[in-house]
Amino acid sequence: MRLPYSIAVALTFVVAAGLCLIGASFAVKTVEDSSERAVRQALTLAGHEWAEVQSDGLQVILTGMAPDEATRFNALTVAGTEVDTSRVIDEMEVAPTADLAPPRFSAEILRNDSGISIIGLIPASVDRDALIASLQSLDRQAHVADLMESADYPEPQGWDDAIAYAVLALSKLPRAKVSASAGLVKITAIADSPAEKTRLEQELTRAAPPSLRLGLTISAPRPVITPFTLRFLIDETGSRFDACSAQDEAARDRIVAAAQRAGLEGKAKCTIGLGVPSPRWARAAELSIGALQQLGQGSVTISDADITLIARQGTDQPLFDRVVGELENSLPDVFALHAVLPEPEVAATAGPPEFTATRSPEGLVQLRGRVGDETLRDMTDSFARAAFGSDAVHTATRIAPDLPADWPVRVLAGLEALSHLHNGAVTVTPETVVLNGVTHDEDARAEIARLLSDKLGEAQDFTLSITYEPPPEPEDTQPDPEVCEAQIVEVQKGSKIAFEPGSATVASDSLDTLNQIADILRECGPIRLEIQGHTDSQGREEMNQQLSQARAQSILNELRARRVPTSSFAAVGYGESQPIADNDTEEGREENRRIEFRLLRPDNSGREETGLEALENVDATASEDDAAQQEDNAPKPGAEDQ
Incomplete structure (x- = not known):
């Protein structure tokens, strides 16, 4: 039976429509899959693994949590390189922005x-x-x-x-x-x-x-040295400086090297300061010391631009003339040389004029010898009482005629020099001033040399025999903080501070040790001290940290109970972070369980750094430490009493 023509045509259209629908669906699915694969691969290659891709027909939908807005926009751009941007649907979210960090105050x-x-x-x-x-x-x-x-x-x-x-x-x-x-x-x-x-x-x-x-x-700024003085001597005992001044380190090194060539042994103290009369000071000093070395013995004194060279009595005259002539021709233009060769002593029936002043360790001063007239005697007495105290001076001088014209200057200069000593004596003669004694000031010899070279004038000789002794410590002076720290270490070497097992209670056997430490700290006064608690590595790190802090705080409380001022003390627990021995042995763990007392010292580094730079450096370090502390702490097997 044949179908009617109209029905056959209808069936043909229905079949064709079905086939077209199937083909269209297959084509759409192919486009979706290919677009999704291409976009996903491009995003992965660009480092956007967080982004999700889903196709819906011709549309490509992007989802996911972008870390920031810039990353989200970059993901959209990458997707637009694979498909038409009109097909890209943005459904991505941006992670919420963290709270802004506070500024550095x-x-x-x-x-x-x-x-x-x-x-x-x-x-x-x-x-x-x-x-x-x-x-x-x-x-x-x-x-x-x-x-x-x-x-x-x-x-x-x-x-x-x-x-x-x-x-x-x-x-x-x-x-x-x-x-x-x-x-x-x-x-x-x-x-x-x-x-x-x-x-x-x-x-x-x-x-x-x-x-x-x-x-x-x-x-501390460089001192202003007035007059700028150098004094170098060679005698039977060897070579030495009474005073040494230089304008900088290079000049100092040159002067000391010249002195060492002339026989100086050991270290030489040469003050670096301001006031040099010539940039060629070091050259003048080198030449003068070298000339004295050739003469063998004597002294050379440079006061600003005046150089006084005094040879030893009995020096060969031709040698003296040659050395002085060479020195005069070699010195820089600014400097003037005064050379003296003492005359041989001639026997005399009468003793030479002499003035003597002595100062005892108790501070009592006696004045003896000759003065020119009543005015000079009164002036000498008044000067001494002003320098040493009215009740400390006893005057026994006598008036003598025919004294040198510069006698008053020499006497007063000698008394002023004596005032720089703790105890000693000064003897003034027409030829020289001799000062000997003891001082508690390391710079006294240089100060006295500058004083006498300035007061006595050109071509004048003086002799200094001065011994430095450290000043006695006042009875109520607190010991140096480093000494206190060392004393506490010595106490703990004999008997360390121990605690009851697993607690912050000080063991009874350690109370005597704690009493000794308290006695030391009371004598030391308000020093900046950190009481540090340390444990071994047995048990969890967090528990060790808490135990070490509790033990350090317990020691601080014990010291307070013993009336030790602790306002400048801090108690800090370091847990197991600073071992001093191997934690794998019982002996090592015993050493690591300890209390330490450490001074808090300032940073005295000389590197130039602004305050803000220092803050940034410290804050950066603190940030790194905070990050490290946030890492996971894995529990550790075993737990022994710390």
């Missing part, structure tokens, strides 16, 4: 004769008016320039301590720059002398809170 304070200025970034919660008032209280007449900016973030830990200490430090330093941030203060200052520098370093170090990192750069 810091303040730099400058104080000098012009006033006080403070610049930097401080937290908005800081009482700005109170801070300016505290700076103004340092000098009511000074102008305080406020150049600070503020930011509305919480105050970092240690900020208040740093600012309070910065103000305290400036109260002791009229010329200084102080850079302060949370937990860190750096001080750059100038002291008037090396002794003042040492005193300031000790005071500032003791006054700093133990939690504060401290950097000190205090310099």
Whole structure:
């Protein structure tokens, strides 16, 4: 039976439509798969593994969490290189932005004769008016320039301590720059002398809170030397300097080398200072010392541009003339030479004029010998009483005629030189001034040589025999912090501080050791000290850290109970992080379980660094430490009593 024509045509269209639908579906599926594969491969090659790709017909849908907006946009661009951008549907999300890190708060304070200025970034919660008032209280007449900016973030830990200490430090330093941030203060200052520098370093170090990192750069300027003096002698005992001055290190080295060639042994102290009369000072000194070396014995004194060369009595006249002539022709133009060859002694019936002053260790002074008239006797007595004290001087001088014209100058110069000694004697004759005695000042010999060369004038001889002895320590002087630290180490070598197993309670056998340490610390006064607790590596690291902190705090509490001032002490637990022996043996673990007392010393490095640079360096280190502490701590097998 044949189908009607109309039905056959309809069936043909239905079959054709079905075949077209099947072909279209297959084509769409092929396009979807190929587009999805191409886009996914391109994103993977570009490092966007986080992005998910899904095809929906001709559309390519991108999903996933982009780390930031720039990465999301880059992913869209990569997808657009594989398919038409109009087909790319963006359904990606961007990870929420982390809270902005707080800024680095810091303040730099400058104080000098012009006033006080403070610049930097401080937290908005800081009482700005109170801070300016505290700076103004340092000098009511000074102008305080406020150049600070503020930011509305919480105050970092240690900020208040740093600012309070910065103000305290400036109260002791009229010329200084102080850079302060949370937990860190750096001080750059100038002291008037090396002794003042040492005193300031000790005071500032003791006054700093133990939690504060401290950097000190205090310099003492070169002294102004007047007159600029050098005195070198060669006698039966050897070669030595009475005084040595140089304008810089290179000149000092040249002068010392010349002295060593002339027989100087050991170290020579040569003061570097300002006031040199000529840049060729070192050359003049080298030539003068070399001339004295050729003569064999004698002395050479250079006071500013005047050179006095005194040969030993009995020196060969032709040798003296030749050496002096060569020296005169070789000296730089500025310098003038006065050469003296003493005449042989002639027997005389009458003794030479002489004036003598002695000073006893108790400070009593006796004046004997000859003076020209009543006026000079009164002047000598008054000068001595002003120098040594009215009740300490006994005068027994006598008036004698026919004394040299410069006798008053020589006598008064001798008394002034004697005043630089703790005890000793000075003898004045027409030919020389002889001073001998003991001093507690290392620079006294050089000071006296400068004084006599200036007062006595050209071509005058003097002899110094001065012994340096360190000054006795005052009875109430606190020992040096390093000595205290060493004494505590010695005590612990004999008997270490031990604890009850697994606790922070001090063992009864260690109480005597703790008492000895307390006695030492009471004598030491307010030193900056860190009490450190350490454990071995048995047990979990976190528990070891907590135990070491508890033990360090326990020692601090025990010291307080023994009336030791602990305001400048800090208790810090280091856990197992600083072993001093092998933790694989019982003996090593026993050594690692310990309490240590360590001084907190300032950083005195001479490297130039601004306060803000120092803060950045320290903060960077702190960030690295914080990151390290956030790493997972794997539990450790076994747990023994620490």
